[in-house]
Amino acid sequence: YPASLKSEVMAALATVEEIIGLKFGSVADPLLVSVRSGARASMPGMMDTILNLGLNDQSVEGLAKRSGDSRFAYDSYRRFIQMYSNVVLGIDHHNFEEVLEEVKEDKAYHLDTDLTADDWKKVVAKYKDKVKEQLGRPFPQDVHEQLWGAIGAVFGSWMNQRAITYRRLHEIPESWGTAVSVQSMVFGNMGEDCSTGVCFTRNPSTGDNDFYGEFLVNAQGEDVVAGIRTPQQLTLAGKNAQSSDLPAMEECMPEVFKELNAVRHKLEAHYRxxxxxxxxxxxxxxxxxxxxxxxxxxxxxxxxxxDMAREGLISRKDAIKRIDPTSLDQLLHPTLDPKAPRKILGRGLPASPGAASGKVVFSAEDAEDWVVNRKEKVILVRVETSPEDIGGMHVSEGILTTRGGMTSHAAVVARGMGTPCVAGAGEIRVDYAAKTIKVAGQVVKEGEIITLDGSTGEVFIGAVPTIQPEMTGDFGTLMEWVDTIRTLKVRANAETPLDAATARKFGAEGIGLCRTEHMFFDPKRIIAMREMILAEKEAGRRAALA
Structure with a gap:
């Protein structure tokens, strides 16, 4: 660390002590802090956080006396030991979870909230024994050692594997690094007038301007995420939508809810x-x-x-910049009905978005035959596709391959045709001779129905209903705004009247490329083309094309 960092941290900590009225390291009135990461780009859950730092065997008693609740104090201490041991000392969570489960089994408890103060004291003792067993040294009691261990670990978590992977997937530069925030602790687990929660200023699934979130009474932050208990909804509307029997914050903490709702509007207006x-x-x-x-x-x-552009929070130009153009493709393809039941068969790469169901066929020729002569909808299943399969690919509802990636032939062609495709589903075994696919003891034969979700890479047994994309007014509105700003004209690739009509529907200004060879693959035309190519004389060629 820079030489000045220690003095800067201690000076800032002294300021926090003065504001809060507690002392870091005090036995009687301990200031407890959380140590959190704070990168420039949001990386939810990728880096580490430590809560309740500053507790030791003496200060836990001070916290118990000050709060009047020994159960709360020892619950906080055991949480700190587990988090610190995992993040800083490198001891896996399961070591502590096993201890807690043993105590609950001995007492015939079902929930963590069933444990008494004496129970938590026993858990704390067993946790400390586990640390000594794993490391050969006791859990650190010096609060300053705890603080610098946590600061170093949170800085270091920028380079943990999940953070590295997340940055690669989201193109976040490694050079940015992270800040570390040291905050005074507040407690959502101090009693029935305490709670903790997570909320969004708008619905993150639909975009509706509705307050959206959950909270837990008498809990700390990780409890909401861990799913140990069923969270309660913030709003009455959310409670009704979930058909929940638990009271919403709007009902049981109306004044707090009113303040939180005001903060919601203030923060959204500030960050836009x-x-x-x-x-x-x-x-x-x-x-x-x-x-x-x-x-x-x-x-x-x-x-x-x-909506934000209409509300005046951002400009129309800003609204356009906030939309990833490639993501709009998801809105133009059918998607699986989220309410429909489904049975998973396997997974691959989401090579071409959209969803489709059809009967399994194993060759391009069979695909054409089943579609043209039997009027069936088919899914073409191949180990991998080749250019010769284009005819079968063209008539199929979807394409599944067990080899290849996002840039494989199947993926590229499927995306070009707007056909859903799952590629590289390596766990699925294709048997061309038996005309079956097998995975994990399940067998699907030729003619049986499967469903592909090209947006997620999932393959399902049977037909799963799809819903057609809705070209909402928002989509049309954004495209109108784009038209006023763009300088590039857009033309489409089209080989059929349907392609041309679809292109016009989405605002294309003309046809930029028409590939005649793709026209020839139409089942009604391909025979004539073959006759023309194989004809030995000009008269035969002319007759084939007549």
Whole structure:
């Protein structure tokens, strides 16, 4: 670290002590802190956080006396030991989870909330024994050693494998690094007038301007994410939509909800984008822990951008810049009905978006035969495709390959044709002779129906209903705004009247490329083309094309 860092941290910590009225390392009135990451780009869950730092065997008693709740104090201590041991000392979570499960089994408890103060004291003792067993040294009791260990670990988590992978997938430069925030702790697990939650200023799935989120009474932040208990909805509308029996915050903490809703509007207006916020309520007082730009679906991104431009939060140009052009492709293809039941067969790469169901065939020739002569809808299943398969690919509802990637022949051609494709589904075994596909003991024969989701790479047994894309007013509105800004004219690739009509529907200004060789693959034309090519004399060629 820079030589000045230690003095800067201690000076800032002294300022926090003065504001809060507690002392870091004090036995009687301990200041507890959280240590969090803070990168330039939101990387949810990729880097590490440590809560309740500053607790040791002495200060836990001080916290118990100050709060009047030993159970809360020892619950906080055991959480700190587990998080610190995992993040800083490198001891896997499962070591502590096994200890906790043993205690719960001995007492016939089902939930963590069933444990008493004495139970948590036993858990803390067993956790410390586990640390000594794993490392050969006791859990650190010096709070300053704890603080610098945590700061170093959170800085270091920028280079953990999941953070590296996330940056690669989202094109975030490694050189950015991360900041580390040291915050005074507030407690959502101090009693029934405390809670913790996560919320979005708008619905991240639909983009609707509705307050959206969940909270848990008498809990700390990780409990919401871990799914240990069923969270409650923030709003009455959310409660009704979920058909939940648990009270919404709007009902059971109306004043806190009113304040949180005001913060929602303030933060969104400041950042001019949909926010993902974390909060804690301690003894009916609201504390905001963090905010970041919220992740959202393509559908939601479109609606939020258009709505915010209409509301005057952003300009139309900003709205256009916020939409990833490649993501709009998801809105133009049928998608699986999210309410429909489904049975998974296997997974591959989402090579070409959209969803399709059809009967399994194993060759391009069979695909053409089944479609033309039997009037069936088919899914072409191949180990890998080749240019010779183009005819069968053209008539198929979807394409499944067990080899190849996102740039394989099947993927490139399928995307060009707008046909859903799952490529590289390596767990699936294709038997051309038996005309079957096998995976994990399941067998699908020729003529049986499967469904592909080219947007996720999933393959399902049987037909799963699809829903057609809805070209909402927001899509049309955004495209109108784009037309006023763009300088490049757009023409389409089209080989059929249907292609041309579809291109016009989506605003193309003409045909830029018409590949005659693709016209020849139409089942009604290919025979004539073959006759023309194989004819020995000009008269035969002319007759074939007449």
């Amino acid at each position: 984008d949909m926010q993902d916020m974390e909060f804690t309520v301690q003894q009916n007082r609201l504390w905001m822990l963090q905010t970041r730009t919220g992740k959202r679906t393509t559908k939601a991104a479109l609606k939020i951008a258009v």
